[in-house]
Amino acid sequence: MHQFTVQHPEQGEIIYQDRKRYLWLVSLLYPLIALSGIGLFYLTGNQWVFVVPLVIAYIGISALDWLIGEDRNNPPEEIVPQLEADAYYRWLPILTVPMHLLVLVIFAWFIANHDLGLPAFLMLTLTAGLYSGLGINTAHELGHKKPALERWMARVALAASGYGHFCVEHNRGHHRHVATPEDPASSKMGENIYQFAWAEIPAGFRRGWACEKERMERQGKSVWHPTNEVLQSYALTLVIQGALIVAFGWIMLPFLLLQNFFGWWQLTSANYIEHYGLLRQRKPNGGYEHCQPWHSWNADYLASNLLLFQLERHSDHHAHPTRRYQSLRSFPSLPTLPTGYSGMYALAMVPALWYRVMDKRLLALPHIAGDFDKINIAPGRRAELEARYAGVSVQQPAVQEA
Amino acid sequence: MAKYICPGCGYQYNEVLGEPREGYVPGTAFSDLPEGFVCPDCAVRAKEDFELVEE
Numbered sequence: 001m002h003q004f005t006v007q008h009p010e011q012g013e014i015i016y017q018d019r020k021r022y023l024w025l026v027s028l029l030y031p032l033i034a035l036s037g038i039g040l041f042y043l044t045g046n047q048w049v050f051v052v053p054l055v056i057a058y059i060g061i062s063a064l065d066w067l068i069g070e071d072r073n074n075p076p077e078e079i080v081p082q083l084e085a086d087a088y089y090r091w092l093p094i095l096t097v098p099m100h101l102l103v104l105v106i107f108a109w110f111i112a113n114h115d116l117g118l119p120a121f122l123m124l125t126l127t128a129g130l131y132s133g134l135g136i137n138t139a140h141e142l143g144h145k146k147p148a149l150e151r152w153m154a155r156v157a158l159a160a161s162g163y164g165h166f167c168v169e170h171n172r173g174h175h176r177h178v179a180t181p182e183d184p185a186s187s188k189m190g191e192n193i194y195q196f197a198w199a200e201i202p203a204g205f206r207r208g209w210a211c212e213k214e215r216m217e218r219q220g221k222s223v224w225h226p227t228n229e230v231l232q233s234y235a236l237t238l239v240i241q242g243a244l245i246v247a248f249g250w251i252m253l254p255f256l257l258l259q260n261f262f263g264w265w266q267l268t269s270a271n272y273i274e275h276y277g278l279l280r281q282r283k284p285n286g287g288y289e290h291c292q293p294w295h296s297w298n299a300d301y302l303a304s305n306l307l308l309f310q311l312e313r314h315s316d317h318h319a320h321p322t323r324r325y326q327s328l329r330s331f332p333s334l335p336t337l338p339t340g341y342s343g344m345y346a347l348a349m350v351p352a353l354w355y356r357v358m359d360k361r362l363l364a365l366p367h368i369a370g371d372f373d374k375i376n377i378a379p380g381r382r383a384e385l386e387a388r389y390a391g392v393s394v395q396q397p398a399v400q401e402a
Numbered sequence: 403m404a405k406y407i408c409p410g411c412g413y414q415y416n417e418v419l420g421e422p423r424e425g426y427v428p429g430t431a432f433s434d435l436p437e438g439f440v441c442p443d444c445a446v447r448a449k450e451d452f453e454l455v456e457e
Contacts, residue, residue, distance in 0.1 A: 175445045215424060218425020290446070
């Protein structure tokens with residue numbers, strides 16, 4: 001087993017063994033989940049087996065979270081520079097990127113060359129979208145890094161779902177305005193995921209474009225200049241998805257439109273659950289306080305965190321956006337979701353259940369303690385929500401609320 | 403020509419080098435950066451947060 005060691009002037013030799021080091025290799029195996037439905041179809045001949053990857057994603061991963069449980073292991077800070085410099089960790093997300101394109105091409109080929117009913121077409125297309133959505137998460141990990149190769153690979157991963165503005169929008173928009181009413185990618189209490197997505201997805205396109213336009217103008221270039229990073233990723237989408245239409249015919253049009261949208265839906269689901277209702281306070285000068293650890297919802301389940309490059313350690317990600325996945329840390333007493341992201345994505349699709357689980361948990365957070373002034377609330381909903389939760393105890397620990 | 407550091411991620415703005423990728427040419431003084439300037443690497447610390455590290 002690989003060990004990291006460092007000589008500390010006061011503590012002596014610090015030794016750290018990363019137990020997850022080789023578990024991260026599973027990120028390269030996720031295409032097998034996406035392709036499992038196609039494999040099972042060849043074994044059984046039954047088109048309903050195409051639902052298997054969707055069930056694995058929404059229910060199977062949640063079951064694994066429940067079975068395997070939480071992982072609170074953190075690397076010592078003294079070891080972090082070595083972890084960050086380790087090429088093994090650096091290359092894994094990079095090597096994941098071609099997988100996203102490969103899987104997209106395989107699904108396109110399969111759909112074009114098999115006589116499928118509408119349910120089979122839909123299940124396959126949603127599965128392709130699910131995996132492209134995972135590609136947005138891979139791009140998220142890569143797009144926060146400084147080296148040009150990683151930023152380029154992020155743009156390639158985004159091309160699989162036509163979401164090329166994401167890294168610009170996310171890094172320069174979401175991270176700056178997170179947990180404020182000005183951020184369309186931070187959800188508000190009383191806002192369901194469908195209302196959220198309706199506003200967030202188009203706003204993301206607009207904000208990403210506007211941020212990149214500003215950067216190009218500062219350089220004295222037109223927004224249409226080939227160094228526009230949003231355009232570069234869109235151009236890749238045009239080439240890849242255009243080639244699929246040319247190669248496999250017009251069936252690709254509904255396939256690509258739906259798979260792209262479902263990829264975006266995965267990212268929107270993450271945005272919806274990561275900051276629900278959390279609000280940064282105004283400083284005396286009118287600006288917002290810096291994003292604090294209690295401005296993100298966290299989950300620390302091993303299975304779903306392996307799937308998402310530890311995105312669920314979200315407070316540390318917002319505190320240190322350039323920190324690599326292998327170094328992100330878990331902290332006690334942070335806003336915590338009752339299960340991993342996969343399960344929460346499913347829960348969010350049923351708004352009544354979402355509110356039932358999350359609203360009391362939000363109100364019970366120690367820094368909020370029932371104070372609606374400290375919550376990011378959907379416009380016009382405050383009086384109704386205050387009436388609904390009047391008299392609800394907020395004294396119990398959040399973990400017991402749901 | 404001075405250097406300023408982002409207290410969040412350690413990015414350094416070097417006035418000699420500027421930050422051409424963000425459109426700030428070499429020689430751009432830190433004081434001439436717009437008030438809306440945010441750290442080009444982490445984007446979570448603004449101009450007012452940067453600390454002078456070297457004159």
